[in-house]
Amino acid sequence: MLLLSLHPTNDIYAHPLGLDGRWQLSNYTAAWRGVVGGAPLSTYIVNSLLVALCSLAIGVTCGSLAGYGLARATRGLSNVVSRIMVLALSVPLVVALIPTFELLGRYRLLNSVLGVSLVYAAFMTPTIALIMRSVFAAVPRELLEAAKIDGYGEFAALLRVVLPISKGGFISVSLLGLIFVWSEVQFAVVLLTRPQNRTLSVGLLSFQGQFVSDQGAFFAGLVIATFPIVLLFLFFQRYVTSGITLGAIK
């Protein structure tokens, strides 16, 4: 019961505030403009958006190309590569932490959108590839044969025939990738050390001390951080749930 009552985010956050009437706007502007751990909340949000866009661009491209390759490969190749993907999924992130810090440091990619995005893209690729394999495998072979007869090469067939009918799959994997990036803390803490480069998930961590006296702004900040992703989920929830189910069934 407690669990259920706590689920709708806005309710949890609204409850302790609901007592006085003029909380809303002032809290939100305070949280938005307030400098938290060296940078305003808005900076963290922009950084998170940039990292999300960049890592999704790389991860979805590589992952879905691989997914298409897996769907079209011979059984043997497909099995071997899928095994590798599953193995990559089960690697604890922490083992990559120090070497990634070293690697990105060597190429001056610490505190950069590209650096952290490459890492996120790599870790989302196996999931995307496995889900997209199922999506692409559902494309009727006849369509590909027809495309071939129409004179399309493999790549043209992928672009013009397969991609348009797999739109749902792309929405699914993009949302799953976004949820991962929006939440990720471990790499972000290590790879983004300057306040002005931090993503939302790390920036928020300095939130606790900052707004001790101002609980209203504190909760308003949490709502601002949560609102966009929850809204997207509610809007596209069917895609998120179908993506997860597809990925698990294999």
Next chain:
Amino acid sequence: MAAHGVTPATLQRPRRRPRTFPLVMIAPAMLLLALFIAYPIAESVHISLGSWDGIGSVAYRGLANYRRLVHDSLVRQSVVTSLTFFLGTVVFTVAIGCLLANAISREIPGARIFKVVWFLPVIIPVSVAGIFWSNAFQPTTGVVNSVLGSVGLGDGHAWLASSSTAPYATIFVAVWTQTGYAMLILLGAMDTIPPEVHEAATLDGVGAAGRLFRITLPNILPMLGTITTLMSVFSFNAFGVIYAMTRGGPGNSTSILPVLVYKQSFLDQDYGYGSATAVVTTLIVGAIGILVLQVFRQRSLDAR
């Protein structure tokens, strides 16, 4: 087609393509995995065999880090914390996820709404969940204590300040953030069981609990194995939950292995030692993964 000029050569090409084409498609992903997953694992082993202060090159010191690790009480405590955290989160996540999924699996009214609401904590950024709950666990201002106080269980518990309760608080939050995921995957598996099976059992007088244990669970056993493995891996990646709630404290009481690795490397600048701990963590995760798969494979065979 004629416009493209069909020659015997182009007719030959499609036969060769299916072999190389998938490889070309898979290559970029493999490159990314090699660079950011495979190479780091190898490099972790390399760094763990020496000392490195973050700059310059690694000075080879053999197994020194590993020898030190065996005698380090912090590491030992962390292993115990990790295993408790792993057991607690996996058991509760899978069990509660299973019950929730079972409750809404046969299209009861409002099933879709429950599904969405129960999944919401998975969407909420881990930092937000961690910060929100650590706030809720505060002694005087927290929601948890005011609820407990109102039912007469006392409202003065300092959940996160005591090393005996803090680990359970972190397990609770980790379960809260992951249960929706388990629910969703198990729901997918339950929906593949033909409804007639349940109807027949109901006619034979089998109750809801009987149907859960004798029909649903045996049928979703492979998926239970999958989700248990997934949740095990998640529990060793739960850096965010812990870091947001307690930073691993009080003391070292909530430092699961990834948090300890972070402290050793990025706070103490002892990257060689941190890497050794990270490598050991990976071995533990691997062992648990194999164990879980083995248990479920055995059960699946028995069920047949």
